[in-house]
Amino acid sequence: MIDFELEPQVLNQLKMYHMVSEQMMRPISRDCDEHEHQKPTQFYESMWAASAAAADIQIGHDKSKKPDASKPAAPRRANLLTVLSTEELCWGDAGLYLSTPNPGLGGAAVMAAGTPDQKERFLKRFKEGKPKWGAMAITEPGFGSDSSAVATTATRDGDNWVLDGTKIFVTAGQMAAEKSDGFVVVWATVDRSAGRAGIKPFIVEHNTPGMSVTRVENKLGIRASDTAMIVLDNCRIPLDQILGSAEVRKEGGFKDVMATFDATRPIVAAMALGVGRAALDFVRDFLKQQNVAIRYGISPRRLTAVERDFMEMEVQLQAARLLTWRAAWMLDTGKRNSLEASMAKAKAGLAVTLITQKAVELLGPLGYSRKILVEKWMRDAKINDIFEGTQQINMIIIARRILNYSSKELN
Amino acid sequence: MIDFELSEEQQMIRDSVGAFARDEIRPAARPADESGAIPAPLVAKAWQFGFVSGAIPEKFGGGGDARSAVTGAIVAEELGFGDLSIAIHVLAPRLFAYPIVDMGTDDQRAKYLKRFSGADFAAATAAVMEPRFDFDLSALQVSARRDGGGFVLNGAKCYVPLAAESDSMLVYAATDAAKGFAGVDGFIVPRAAAGVTVSEREKNMGLKALATYELTLKDCRVGADARVGGDKGIDFSRLMSQSRVAFAALGVGVMNAAFEYARDYAKERKAFGVPIATKQAIAFILADMAIEIDAARLLVWEAAFKLDKGGDGLRESYLAKNYVAQSALKLTDNGVQVLGGHGYIREHPVEMWLRNARGFSAIDGIATV
Numbered sequence A: 001m002i003d004f005e006l007e008p009q010v011l012n013q014l015k016m017y018h019m020v021s022e023q024m025m026r027p028i029s030r031d032c033d034e035h036e037h038q039k040p041t042q043f044y045e046s047m048w049a050a051s052a053a054a055a056d057i058q059i060g061h062d063k064s065k066k067p068d069a070s071k072p073a074a075p076r077r078a079n080l081l082t083v084l085s086t087e088e089l090c091w092g093d094a095g096l097y098l099s100t101p102n103p104g105l106g107g108a109a110v111m112a113a114g115t116p117d118q119k120e121r122f123l124k125r126f127k128e129g130k131p132k133w134g135a136m137a138i139t140e141p142g143f144g145s146d147s148s149a150v151a152t153t154a155t156r157d158g159d160n161w162v163l164d165g166t167k168i169f170v171t172a173g174q175m176a177a178e179k180s181d182g183f184v185v186v187w188a189t190v191d192r193s194a195g196r197a198g199i200k201p202f203i204v205e206h207n208t209p210g211m212s213v214t215r216v217e218n219k220l221g222i223r224a225s226d227t228a229m230i231v232l233d234n235c236r237i238p239l240d241q242i243l244g245s246a247e248v249r250k251e252g253g254f255k256d257v258m259a260t261f262d263a264t265r266p267i268v269a270a271m272a273l274g275v276g277r278a279a280l281d282f283v284r285d286f287l288k289q290q291n292v293a294i295r296y297g298i299s300p301r302r303l304t305a306v307e308r309d310f311m312e313m314e315v316q317l318q319a320a321r322l323l324t325w326r327a328a329w330m331l332d333t334g335k336r337n338s339l340e341a342s343m344a345k346a347k348a349g350l351a352v353t354l355i356t357q358k359a360v361e362l363l364g365p366l367g368y369s370r371k372i373l374v375e376k377w378m379r380d381a382k383i384n385d386i387f388e389g390t391q392q393i394n395m396i397i398i399a400r401r402i403l404n405y406s407s408k409e410l411n
Numbered sequence B: 001m002i003d004f005e006l007s008e009e010q011q012m013i014r015d016s017v018g019a020f021a022r023d024e025i026r027p028a029a030r031p032a033d034e035s036g037a038i039p040a041p042l043v044a045k046a047w048q049f050g051f052v053s054g055a056i057p058e059k060f061g062g063g064g065d066a067r068s069a070v071t072g073a074i075v076a077e078e079l080g081f082g083d084l085s086i087a088i089h090v091l092a093p094r095l096f097a098y099p100i101v102d103m104g105t106d107d108q109r110a111k112y113l114k115r116f117s118g119a120d121f122a123a124a125t126a127a128v129m130e131p132r133f134d135f136d137l138s139a140l141q142v143s144a145r146r147d148g149g150g151f152v153l154n155g156a157k158c159y160v161p162l163a164a165e166s167d168s169m170l171v172y173a174a175t176d177a178a179k180g181f182a183g184v185d186g187f188i189v190p191r192a193a194a195g196v197t198v199s200e201r202e203k204n205m206g207l208k209a210l211a212t213y214e215l216t217l218k219d220c221r222v223g224a225d226a227r228v229g230g231d232k233g234i235d236f237s238r239l240m241s242q243s244r245v246a247f248a249a250l251g252v253g254v255m256n257a258a259f260e261y262a263r264d265y266a267k268e269r270k271a272f273g274v275p276i277a278t279k280q281a282i283a284f285i286l287a288d289m290a291i292e293i294d295a296a297r298l299l300v301w302e303a304a305f306k307l308d309k310g311g312d313g314l315r316e317s318y319l320a321k322n323y324v325a326q327s328a329l330k331l332t333d334n335g336v337q338v339l340g341g342h343g344y345i346r347e348h349p350v351e352m353w354l355r356n357a358r359g360f361s362a363i364d365g366i367a368t369v
Helices: A008-034 A041-054 A078-092 A094-099 A104-113 A116-127 A173-177 A192-198 A254-289 A305-332 A338-362 A374-385 A391-403 B008-035 B040-048 B069-082 B084-091 B093-103 B106-112 B177-183 B236-268 B280-308 B314-339 B350-361
Strands: A134-137 A153-157 A160-171 A183-189 A199-205 A211-216 A227-238 B125-127 B143-147 B150-161 B168-174 B184-190 B196-201 B212-222
Touching (some): A008 A374, A078 A094, A078 A254, A078 A305, A094 A254, A094 A374, A104 A116, A104 A183, A104 A199, A104 A254, A153 A183, A160 A173, A173 A227, A183 A192, A254 A305, A254 A374, A305 B280, A338 A374, A391 B236, B008 B040, B008 B350, B069 B084, B084 B093, B084 B350, B093 B106, B093 B125, B093 B184, B093 B236, B168 B212, B177 B184, B184 B212, B184 B236, B236 B280, B236 B314
Parallel strands (some): B125 B168
Antiparallel strands (some): A153 A160, B143 B150
C-alpha cells in the first residue's frame, strides 16, 4: 500500500544523525575543505565509537540470511535506512561522510559477492578496535566508465594470486590501504582474452607488500575524503581472497560489479540529496530572514523569479528523493532495481548539481564567498554526477533497459 | 512506513481502467480531436466504471466506495494516457458531485447527488477559471455579494467543461476577497438561472474534443441554500489541492503516452541502416522521458497520500502540478522531436499530445480526485 510516511522510530534515528551532522561535521566542514589532506582524527574516533555500537553492515541483497520461518518476517529495510541516514549525514558534510571509518564500497562488494566466511573474516573488524576503512578500486588510468577494460591482472601462482596494475580514484584508498587495518577490494582480470567474464574482485589487506599508495588527488570538492592512486606491483594475496568464484564463465564476475552498483547507486543518490538539502535549507532560512515569502498556491504567473527558482529546487530535490527511496525500497523487498537505481542516481546527481549552482546564484555575492558553505556544497555536489557511474553512463543503462537493448545494440 | 506497492485493489483498478484507455479511448482520441465530438457510446461505457457514482455514499444512490486521492490519481493517469479531452469529459460530473459529497449540507446531498446514480451519463460541471492573465485561484474576481437571504453573483468564468450540457453547475466566487482561499464559496447555479449566459463553445489550441465554455454571471441571484455547505461553506483550498493532484496525474498519463509512442517508433524507424533508438542522441531523450515520468508520478502520489492522510496537501500538490505542467510539455515536445517530420503530421498522435499538454500550465480546477 502506497505510503510516504516515516514512522517515529525512524524519524528519531534520523534526528540522531542530524545531530552528528550539526555538531560533529558542520563545525569542521570549512576547515577540512581548506586543508585538503589534513586528517580530522578526532572526528574519525568519534564516528568510529558511535558507529561501532550500531554497526550492522547490510548493503544490497544479503543472500546469506535465511528467513526464520518460525517468526513473521519483519520487512527488511536496511537499504532504505541507509539512504535516509546517508542523506542526513551528507547534509552535514559529504566529504566527511566519505571519510568516515567504515567498510565503504569495499564492504559493499564483500556483502554482494563474498561467501559467509569472507563476510565474517573481513567485516568483523569494523566492530572492534581502532578506526578502519574499506575501499574499492576499479578505475584505472586507462578507463573510467568502461569498467570492462580492466587492465590490472591477477595471475595464479601456487597458493597465491599475484596482482599487477594501477588503480586510481580510490575513495578512502589511503586510509584503507595504509593508514588503518582495512582492506581494498581490487578488480582485476584473470583472463584478458575473456573480456568482462574474466574480471573478478580481490580483497587486498592493508599494507600487503606490493601495494602502495603513490598519489592522493587534489579535488574540486569532497576534499575531506582522500582519493588515492594505488599501484599493485607483484602484489601477492592468498587464493581465498577472491570474492566469488575464480571460474571464468560467460555471465561471470561482471554481474557482481553490476549487483554492487544496484546497491551503491541509491546511496550516492542519497549523498546528493543531503548536499542539495543543505543548500535548500540554507536558502530557505536566508530568504525568511530577508522576509521573502514563498507563496504556494498562487497563480504561477504571479510568482517572482526567486520563488520560481526556489520551488524548482525544492521539487527537483523531492523528485530525486522519491526515486532514491524507491530504488532502496526495491532492494529491500527483493526486487531487481538496476533500472530504478540508475534513474535515482542520474536524477539526483544532475538535480543536485543544478540545485547547488542555483543556490550560489540566488545568494548573489554572499553565495560566491567562502564565508558561507554554499559555494562548497556546489563543489561537493558535482561529484555525485560523476562517480558510481557518470550521468551519461546511467542514461545509457536506463536507455538499454527501457528499449530492451543489449550493450552491443546500444553503446 | 515507506511503501511503493499498489494495493491489490488499486492494481486491479489500474489494469481495468488502463485496458479501457488503451483499447477504447485511444482509438477514439484522434477522430474526437478532429471532429470536436466524443462518441456517446464511449462516454456511456466510461460511466459504467463508476468514476463518478462509485464514491457517492450509498444512501444517495452511489457505490459508497471509500475515496482515496492515491487511487484517484491512478485512475486519472490511466485515463489521461488514453486521451486528455475524453478523460476530463468523463470525469467532469465529479466537479459538481464531489464538493457536495465532501462539504455539502444533507439537503444538498439529498437533492443533487441522486442524479449520478442512473445508468446514463449525467453531465455536470464547475466554473473555476476566469479569463484573465493573472487568474489566481486564491484571488477570484467573480464575486458573490450577500443580498437579503441569498447571494448575487457577478463576473466571468472560462474553461467550464460541459457547461452547455449541464443543468446545474458549481460556481466558485469570492464572498470575501480579502481572505484568499478562505474567502471563496461554491454556489449551485442552474444553467437556466436569470443572469447566466453560456457562451459559444471555446476554441482552443488543444483539448479540442472537450466542450468548454465561457460563463457570464450578471446579477445572478441564488438562494442561501445554493451555498455549498451552508453557513459553514467549503474548504476551497483543499478542493483545489485535489484538483491539482488530478491534473498532475492526468499529465503523467499524457507523458506516458508520448513516451511509449516515441519509444516504439524509435525502435522501428531506421536511419543509416539501424533503428534510431540505437543512437544515443535519441536513446538519451527516451531515458530522460522515462525518468521524468517516474519522478512526476511519485510526486503526484506523495501529494495524494498527504491528502488521504488529512493534510492540506497545498505545497505538495502545487509543486507536483507545476512540475507536471513543465515536464508534460517537455516530454510531449520530445515525442514530436523523436518522430521528426512525421511527428508534425496529424497522422501520428504526438502533435495532439503536445497541444494538449501545453494546457497544463494554463488550466486549473477542472478535474478532481
